[in-house]
Amino acid sequence: RLRKWQRKIRISGATERNLAFALSELDRDSSRLGLPRSVRESASVVYRNAVENKLIRGRSIEGVVAASLYAACRRCKVPRTLDEIADVSRVSKKEVGRTYRFLTRELHIRLPPTSPIDYVPRFASELNLSGVVQSKAIEIINQAMENGLTSGRGPTGVAAAALYIASVLLGERKTQRDVADIAGVTEVTIRNRYKELTEQLDMGVNL
Amino acid sequence: MADVEIKVENIVASATLGKSLELPRIAPALENVEYNLEQFPGLVFKLKEPKTAALIFGSGKLVCTGAKCIEDSIKAIHMTVDKIRELDPEIPEEFEIKIQNIVASANLGKVLNLEAVALDLENTEYEPEQFPGLVYRLEDPKVVLLLFGSGKVVCTGAKTADQAQLGVQKTKERLIELYLIEE
DNA sequence: GCTTTAAAAAGTAAGAT
DNA sequence: ATCTTACTTTACAAAGC
Numbered sequence A: 001r002l003r004k005w006q007r008k009i010r011i012s013g014a015t016e017r018n019l020a021f022a023l024s025e026l027d028r029d030s031s032r033l034g035l036p037r038s039v040r041e042s043a044s045v046v047y048r049n050a051v052e053n054k055l056i057r058g059r060s061i062e063g064v065v066a067a068s069l070y071a072a073c074r075r076c077k078v079p080r081t082l083d084e085i086a087d088v089s090r091v092s093k094k095e096v097g098r099t100y101r102f103l104t105r106e107l108h109i110r111l112p113p114t115s116p117i118d119y120v121p122r123f124a125s126e127l128n129l130s131g132v133v134q135s136k137a138i139e140i141i142n143q144a145m146e147n148g149l150t151s152g153r154g155p156t157g158v159a160a161a162a163l164y165i166a167s168v169l170l171g172e173r174k175t176q177r178d179v180a181d182i183a184g185v186t187e188v189t190i191r192n193r194y195k196e197l198t199e200q201l202d203m204g205v206n207l
Numbered sequence B: 001m002a003d004v005e006i007k008v009e010n011i012v013a014s015a016t017l018g019k020s021l022e023l024p025r026i027a028p029a030l031e032n033v034e035y036n037l038e039q040f041p042g043l044v045f046k047l048k049e050p051k052t053a054a055l056i057f058g059s060g061k062l063v064c065t066g067a068k069c070i071e072d073s074i075k076a077i078h079m080t081v082d083k084i085r086e087l088d089p090e091i092p093e094e095f096e097i098k099i100q101n102i103v104a105s106a107n108l109g110k111v112l113n114l115e116a117v118a119l120d121l122e123n124t125e126y127e128p129e130q131f132p133g134l135v136y137r138l139e140d141p142k143v144v145l146l147l148f149g150s151g152k153v154v155c156t157g158a159k160t161a162d163q164a165q166l167g168v169q170k171t172k173e174r175l176i177e178l179y180l181i182e183e
Numbered sequence C: 001g002c003t004t005t006a007a008a009a010a011g012t013a014a015g016a017t
Numbered sequence D: 001a002t003c004t005t006a007c008t009t010t011a012c013a014a015a016g017c
Helices: A002-033 A037-052 A061-075 A082-088 A093-106 A116-126 A131-146 A155-169 A176-183 A187-200 B023-029 B070-087 B114-120 B161-177
Strands: B006-016 B043-047 B052-056 B061-067 B096-107 B124-126 B134-138 B143-147 B152-158
Touching: A002 A037, A002 A061, A002 A082, A037 A061, A037 A093, A061 A082, A061 A093, A082 A093, A116 A131, A116 A155, A116 A176, A131 A155, A155 A176, A155 A187, A176 A187, B006 B070, B006 B161, B023 B043, B023 B070, B043 B070, B052 B070, B061 B070, B070 B096, B096 B161, B114 B124, B114 B134, B134 B161, B143 B161, B152 B161
Parallel strands: none
Antiparallel strands: B006 B061, B006 B096, B043 B052, B052 B061, B096 B152, B124 B134, B134 B143, B143 B152
16 A cells, blocks of 8 residues: 555656646746736646647647647637747647647547638737727638638738738738748749639729 | 559669678678667668669568569569679578558548548547648558548558558548548 | 658758759 | 749558557
């Protein structure tokens, strides 16, 4: 009984140490990403659930923390791309994505794919674009979705193109380079998306 | 409903020759060969016709990839083994060949709204941020399909062409049932 | 888990022209 | 700006780390 007791203490000690490490890691990543406390809390809930369901086996704590954060960002509608998550954590984009899929499957979390709309507020504010432009961009995105122009396309590229078009339409023009840099896509992608959008949606104007 | 047409794009087959091979002796005697033990334990041997690649192991087992039909896959394996037999007459004439995986493509003929498919179709994974295709896992036949917005489909994991065809057929029927594509 | 092989789908990226 | 090459995803076997 004594041995069992000691073992229990040792194990819970290790468990708590791991949890403490995970939470500090989560705080570090969160602050680097500039995430609100609510998202950190949401991520810690996902992480604790992962621990309770013993899903950490064979996986690094950093990886599970990164995947939990990615999931929390999506759930809270303040998305960060896998690239952004991978950049602040020491986990590759591939592993974050793989761990994310594993966690959502095992914890029965079903999150719809990130909507380009979720990226509009963040990209717009980083570009100093007004609320009017944001609304226009969202309107464009909704039209794009109704016309099947978002299937298979990266949400950031669609959001970037919509913001670029809206900025031009409303006289707050930003260059493709500016938008591309903030959205983390290339100018070529923005060009491809806006050609598609302007050709298939009647925006009434030409860029 | 008319049967969906599929096109077999790649076949992976394995063979067990029943005799171990001395790769270090065989490698330098063959053409179109790559052999780097540090990198991979198998010897890579490529054929132009049928255009395939074979991975040959010291255990006497090999893997053949790239064939577009089962006949070519089997032909390629025999051509490969005949080459090796010239350097090692002990290799049996008869040996087992097993088709391990068949990859096929098809076209549903209708565009797909993947976000809608992701919501209504069971056992799917759709992460456009990572990959433009939606992953659909079928249990019977046990295959995996990649569905694209264009209506094009890729089916993999099948052991026979019929399984791949059935997989695509069932997928199409399920999509029609859920009103995700028109009939 | 990784390494190597092959092939398709469609989107995105990077370097060259 | 457009072309080429290449990487993302799926499945699978092989031997060894």
